[in-house]
Structure formats: structure tokens, C-alpha cells
Amino acid sequence: MKRRILALLFALLTTQIAALVSPAYACGCGAMVPDGGSRIGVDRESSVVRWDGRTEEIVMRFTVGGDARRAAWIMPVPGRASVELGNPALFPQLADLTRPERRTRTYFWPRGTDWPFSSGSSDGVGAALPGAGAPVGVVGRERLGDFDVARLTATDPEALRTWLRDNGFELPERLAAELKPYVDQKWEYVAVRLAPREQGRTLRGELEPLRIRFDSARLVYPMRLSRLARTPQSLGLYVLAGHRMEPRSAIGGAVPEVTFAGTVSPGGALGELTGGEPVFLTAIEQRFPDPSRIDGDHELRATAEDTPYRRAVYRNELLTAGGVPVWLLTVGGVLAAAVAAAVLLVVRGRRPSRSGRPENRVDLRERS
Template sequence: MRGNIQDRTPVRGPRRQRLLLVVLALLALQLGSLVSPAYACGCGAMVPDKQSHVYVNRETSVVGWDGRTEQILMRFTVDGDAPKAAWIMPVPSRATVELGDSALFDELETIIAPEHRTRHYFWPRGDDWPFLGGSGDSAGEPAPAAGAPAVGVVGRERLGDFDVARLTATDPGALRGWLEQNGFELPDGLARELKPYVEQKWEYVAVRLAPETAGSVLRGTLDPLRLRFASDRLIYPMRLSRLARTAQSLGLFVLAPHRMEPRGSIGGNAPEVTYAGKVEPNAALSGFTGGGETFLTALDQEFPEPKRIDGDHELRATDKDTPFRRVVYENQLLTVAGVPAWLLTVGGGLAVLVAVVLLRVRARRRSPVVPPPAIQVPPPIA
């Protein structure tokens, strides 16, 4: 018997409480799965319309610079329910905009992939026999003339899912007005963050993201955009990312004559170099650089507190073009012809020891028995 009826009767109060806790926990997990990770939109600001939401799940940028002209190729992976959105990027001079080649990102990821090396160890570890039976560890146009309007549209074109407008502005509120006229609302504080660019007489690339298919929403990986503008410095705009409310992550592929490094951390963690080395352009890479050997520097940086971002990234050449590549070690037990070396060593040693003992025993058995010397009794004393 498992018990009487009273033992099997449920206690409604405590069980209901436990059930409620389980439901709340599952609800929390579901809500957590809907929150997309935040990545740095360092080159601008993504703005949906008033009734929609858009999340930039990933932004990857390739920056090229030859000392006179800078190129930035960007590819966004987005999610949300927005049928359209706007995106703004400040640039130091007049920019040209076109669709880019998405194959370049795959080519660069292949180049910077870490090198895999095998590192052997002698004695067995926890995943090896006889323990658990494992096998190892696994260029620009002239600026507008004086007296130009506060907002000037110097070019506008349709590129795939993008409606691109190249703008000039003479006051921080100019872009707000342009966006509001086009059905968008700037986030609080963005006009303030645009002020330094206005003071430096930068221009802007404003992009409306609108799928060509009616009824579609912005979701998935968008076609990359390629911007080109004149610049005697290698600059990657980051100031607008200070408006983000969650931690940000930045990844850059930098193609230049030499190995490059940021002049500072601009309020984030120290940038980490994940690859540095000369590359021979081919296929998509040649189309971006124009051919010829170039130096690739791959950088990653974290911004735990975006509000501390205090400027744009300016990159400079390092003292030496020291190559660097990540190495991933795969630990393996040292073997000889498939047999663990330690087993051969220990087994061989034991075999030698046993052989020595047996030889000694055999030698003793074969040696003649020498009788003990006779005991000589001294003669009696007379």
C-alpha cells in the first residue's frame, strides 16, 4: 500500500503557490528570449516610426583607408515589427553611397579565423582511459556655398531596400526637422549629440529602410551599404552610440597600408586585436581595396556603459606592422601507433623489470652448486 486516501489528497494552497511560481518563471524566460542583444550602431542612429520597434541584433563594419579616401561597408541584422526605419550617419565630407558586396564579410571572417594547433600531454587526464574513456579536450564633392538653407538635400537615390538621402545641416535641429517631415521622431538627446558634428561642418547620410515588398517588415540581414568620402584621417563615428541604454559591442575590420590601432578607448574597454596581417586581395576583397597588398587589422571592443562614450574612434598606424593571429589549442593525449605513450612507457618499464628478475632467477638456477668447504679439525695436542 502506498498510503491511505488522506495521504494522496492534494494540499491546494502550497501546490497552487508552487504552480504560480513555475508559471511566472516560464513567463520570465519567454520575455527574456524576446529581448535581442544590443550591438553598437556606432556609425549612426536607428530610428523607427512612432508605432514600431526595430532592434539592431548585429552590425559589422569594414573600414578601408588609403591616406586620402575612406570607405565604410556596413551590414545590419535587424528584428522587430517596423515596416520602415531611418538611420543616420555623420561623415566628415561629401559621401557617395552604393550597395556593397556581402561576400566581403565571409571572406574576411575566413581570413581571421584562428589557427588550430594540437598540444600533446603525456599522462592521462580525467577524460582519458583508464578514467572516463575520452580522447582529449576538447571622393568628395565641394561643400555647399554660404547662405545655403539649414537643411540641404544634395542627393537622393533608391538602393534596394534603402532610400538614401545625403544631407547638409547648419544647426543641430536640422536633421530633426527632416526626419519629422518624413514621419520619424528623433530619440531624446540625439540633436544634442549631433552638435559637435555641426560645429565641425560635417555632413550626413540619412537612410530610410523600407522593404520593396508591400507589407514586409525589417527583419533579418539587410544588404550592405558602402560609403566613400574624402578624409586625411581614419575615423569611425561612435559618438551617437552614447545614447544606447544597454551595453554595446563593436567589431571592425580595418584595411589600410599598415597595422592600425585606436588612439584611445573613448569610454569603453581597451580594444582587443583579434587579427593583424598582410593580405593579398582577391575576389570581393580586391573589389573593395582596388587590388594590391594591404594590411588587415580586426578589432573588438566592449562598451559596458555607453553613456561614457566621449567621441569618435580615430585610428592611427602602429610603430611596427607586427602580425597577430589567434591560436586555439586542442589538447590530445600523446600516442604511438594509436597506443598511449604513457602506457607504452609504463608497460615497457614493467616488462624490462620483469625480464631482469626472470633472468636473475634463471641464472641462479643454472649456476652449479658449490659445496661448502670441509671443516678441518685440528690434531689433538699431545
């Protein structure tokens, strides 16, 4: 009996601990792989997508933890890409623009933290261009801050995986199979190796953002390689376009949730990305409890209407009037009215009846 109880308590404790573990954030590259003998975790990956109908830009920023000194990932793109460092001020600006609206919601009857139930208060490096027919072509390779970036073409997924491995880009063993759909569609690739210039420094905290630009007639966010991830994933996406945008499908994850939608007049880092013109901003969040079910890339389309939306966070507050709880005024008023009615009934009950007394009437006509 004691063993059963201990087993039950252990199972409950394990369930509670698992519920407190936050999922990793989805990166279109799939799992970020560190150098041998070390570990790395992507605590958060934030992406901004800007699309004007012809050109797409993706700005990505990773927040990582662990003890790795090097790591790598790969981003498939539908066209020839250019890569540069992004402005780190972009993400705080977008977070501020999409911050939930704080509202107060009142309630009538007192709750556990209100009087009389409680007396306390509570607050709530350069390279040659690809040769003709080469299975892997190097479009360009450059050093950008702590990033070693290679822009590649490929006609053979296995040759691409081998090139990446031989050039210091350690990536998942299953990568070749997952890259085949992109090779068949003649996509290109941005391979990134995170290697700090400072010797011995580990990859921790917020990394510099990367800005990737390429031509695209449709707004697409690569996600298929996230199938390689071994833990639940979450996607946070800021979409800047001419209209409110939505994913065409859930691609194997939970239903995408819009957390903000509205036209913004950008300045600062956002203005640099959009050219200073007003743009419609859609913020989307999505969870992927089982990454192996991801069956494609996110393709986004304009919604039927540009309906604005801002998420609201409510603060519950006891309804008062002049600092006095309305429930107390109401109850006091009802009690006062009841007492007054009772007193009136008592007074009327003690008043003598007029019908029991003789009436002395004087007829003035008889006296005259």
C-alpha cells in the same frame, strides 16, 4: 526560510539568463529606431573601413530582427560623402581570410573523456542643393535598394533633428545634443531610412550593405552616437590600410582586441574595394558594456611595426604513439623495468656464495 531559498533561486536564475543574452552590435549611428508600435534589433553590424591616406570608405551591413517595416539611423562623416550599395560578397570573403587557425595541443595524462575514465568518445529621390545659410542643406537624396538615403549639412543640431523627423527619419529624442559636437566641427551626415520597396515586408535578416566614401586626412570611425544605445554594444571592424592599425584609445569601452593582422592579396569583392592591390588587413573587436561612457569617435593610427597575427583555436588531444597512449607506454615501460629489477635481485639473492666452498687448486709446478 522557504521564501529566502526561493528568492535566492530566482536571483541565480535571473543572473544565468542575463549571462546568456548577447549584446547588440555597435553602430556608429547609435540606436536604430523603428517606426511606432514596432520593434527592431540589430543582431550584428559588420563594418569594413578602407583608407589610403586621403580617402576613406566604410562598408556597413546590418543583420536585424523584429517586426518593424521601417527604421532609420544617421552616420556623421567629416567630409562630403557619396553613397552606393556595397558588394554583399565582401563580408564572407573577409570572414574566411580572418578565420582562426586550428591547432592541436596534446596532453600526457588521460582526462575524464579518455580511457580508463570513460569508454565513450567525444568530439570536441533627388533633391535641391543646399541654399546659402540654410540651417539644414540637402546635398542629395536617392533610393538605393531598400534604403532612402539623404546626404545633409547642418549648422544647427535642433534644426537637423527637426528636418529628419519631418522627412520620415524617426530618431532618438536626445539626438540633437549628441549631434552638437559634429555640427561644431562642420561635419556632414548620411541619414538612412530603411523602407522595403515590397509593401508589408518586415526588416529581417541581412540587409544590403551600404558603401559610404568621403575625403579624410585621418582614419576615423564615428562612434559617439552609440552613446544613445540602451544595451551593451560590441564593435567588429575590418580595417584595410597600408599598415597595421590600432585605435588611439578605448573611447570608454573595453580594451580593443586584434583578432587578425596581416597583408592580403585581394581578389573578388575585396579586390573591387582595394583596386586589386595588396593591403594590410587588421580585424578589431571591442565591447562596450556601458554605451553611455563612449566619449568620442574611434581614430585609428599605424602601429610601430606591421606584426602579423592570427588567432588560434586549439583542439586538445591525448598524446599517442602508433595509436597507443604515450602515458600507457610510459607506465608499462616503468612497470616492466621495475619487475625486471625485482627478478634480478631475487636471482642474485639465491645464488650461493663462492667464499664458503673449498677451492681445489692444482699446482702444475709441483707435479712436474
